[in-house]
Amino acid sequence: MVEREDAFEREDGAGHDAGIDLVDPHPDPEESAAESALRPTTLAEFEGQPRVSDQLGLVLEAARARAAVPDHVLLSGPPGLGKTTLAGIIAAEMGAPLRISSGPAIQHAGDLAAILSGLTEGEVFFLDEIHRMSRPAEEMLYLAMEDFRVDVVVGKGPGATAIPLDIPRFTLVGATTRSGLLPGPLRDRFGFTAQLDFYDAEDLEHIVRRSAALIGAELDPDGAAEIAGRSRGTPRIANRLLRRVRDYALVRADGRISAGVARAALDLYEVDALGLDRLDRGVLEAICNRFGGGPVGLSTLAISVGEEAETVEEVAEPFLVRLGFLMRTPRGRVATAAGWRHLGLNPPRSVMADVTPDEPDLFS
Numbered sequence: 187m188v189e190r191e192d193a194f195e196r197e198d199g200a201g202h203d204a205g206i207d208l209v210d211p212h213p214d215p216e217e218s219a220a221e222s223a224l225r226p227t228t229l230a231e232f233e234g235q236p237r238v239s240d241q242l243g244l245v246l247e248a249a250r251a252r253a254a255v256p257d258h259v260l261l262s263g264p265p266g267l268g269k270t271t272l273a274g275i276i277a278a279e280m281g282a283p284l285r286i287s288s289g290p291a292i293q294h295a296g297d298l299a300a301i302l303s304g305l306t307e308g309e310v311f312f313l314d315e316i317h318r319m320s321r322p323a324e325e326m327l328y329l330a331m332e333d334f335r336v337d338v339v340v341g342k343g344p345g346a347t348a349i350p351l352d353i354p355r356f357t358l359v360g361a362t363t364r365s366g367l368l369p370g371p372l373r374d375r376f377g378f379t380a381q382l383d384f385y386d387a388e389d390l391e392h393i394v395r396r397s398a399a400l401i402g403a404e405l406d407p408d409g410a411a412e413i414a415g416r417s418r419g420t421p422r423i424a425n426r427l428l429r430r431v432r433d434y435a436l437v438r439a440d441g442r443i444s445a446g447v448a449r450a451a452l453d454l455y456e457v458d459a460l461g462l463d464r465l466d467r468g469v470l471e472a473i474c475n476r477f478g479g480g481p482v483g484l485s486t487l488a489i490s491v492g493e494e495a496e497t498v499e500e501v502a503e504p505f506l507v508r509l510g511f512l513m514r515t516p517r518g519r520v521a522t523a524a525g526w527r528h529l530g531l532n533p534p535r536s537v538m539a540d541v542t543p544d545e546p547d548l549f550s
């Protein structure tokens with residue numbers, strides 16, 4: 187890959203606000219209580235994803251009919267689409283307790299052995315970011331998933347012995363944003379795999395209306411549509427925008443969220459009609475205005491918008507790519523004609539000449 191790495195000064199004021207962005211799909215620890223309060227607890231309450239819902243419902247019903255522990259479940263998809271929520275629903279529907287941990291928290295096989303041996307019969311073990319577990323822990327998990335057994339190694343070196351330890355039957359719910367990174371043997375041990383997709387506007391409207399009722403906000407149907415349309419297909423973002431719009435309605439209006447109030451609030455927070463925020467537009471503007479439409483390397487682009495390369499790559503780019511405003515090519519990032527037009531600019535012909543739309547996205 188050839189990246190253009192010319193030095194660019196970081197522009198004062200061009201940086202992003204501290205703390206999590208309104209349209210960042212990743213969880214914000216400060217919002218975890220607010221998020222938990224809005225989590226549906228039954229499949230019937232879980233909006234959208236009809237295929238996943240139907241198939242999972244069947245798996246759970248069959249397990250209940252056989253009085254068995256359900257098969258292990260792998261949920262994959264971008265952040266904020268409901269993987270943790272579904273793990274909670276599986277536990278609730280099975281009347282089982284839920285234990286939560288994450289791949290990065292389990293660095294030693296011993297950490298995993300301690301969790302697994304402490305589970306109760308039928309417990310649901312939610313392992314978020316399962317692709318980020320250490321290799322020894324991953325190997326221990328294979329055996330635990332298949333035979334409900336772990337081998338605890340006692341001692342070191344040639345004298346070390348593995349003592350097999352039976353563990354209760356449990357259901358592992360693994361979650362990953364990158365199912366491609368999971369080793370085949372791990373993937374094969376899940377009895378049910380579901381890929382969560384971005385939500386359509388209608389489902390998001392239902393989610394926003396349900397959440398508004400739970401937080402006691404008065405929300406007009408048009409107001410719900412306005413929030414849903416700017417939520418980037420992601421329930422976490424929809425709920426976050428709803429909370430901000432609710433604040434605006436209380437302070438600057440009569441408390442009721444009409445379409446006009448939602449629009450005014452989201453304009454104030456710089457989330458535009460398609461859900462682009464300041465960073466997304468900054469990235470697009472930098473490519474078009476400063477780099478002639480691209481190609482431009484990620485780090486140069488990140489410096490020019492005063493943001494970490496990781497944030498540009500993980501938050502702004504996926505959405506811009508999804509909207510068809512940006513392409514990631516082997517030579518760098520390129521604005522598409524639609525991207526230029528979204529900024530109200532005319533795309534120069536030369537921009538698209540040497541990049542075919544079918545060029546594979548080598549970075550995903």
Ligand SMILES: Nc1ncnc2c1ncn2[C@@H]1O[C@H](COP(=O)(O)OP(=O)(O)OP(=O)(O)O)[C@@H](O)[C@H]1O
Nearest residue numbers: 221224225232233265266267268269270271421422
């Ligand atoms: N289908 C849904 N119906 C209603 N609310 C939903 C749905 N999916 C997600 N939500 C809401 O969106 C928020 C985020 O969901 P959740 O934490 O389950 O996402 P996630 O996929 O686990 O994200 P991450 O992997 O980043 O933790 C929660 O407040 C949850 O209530």
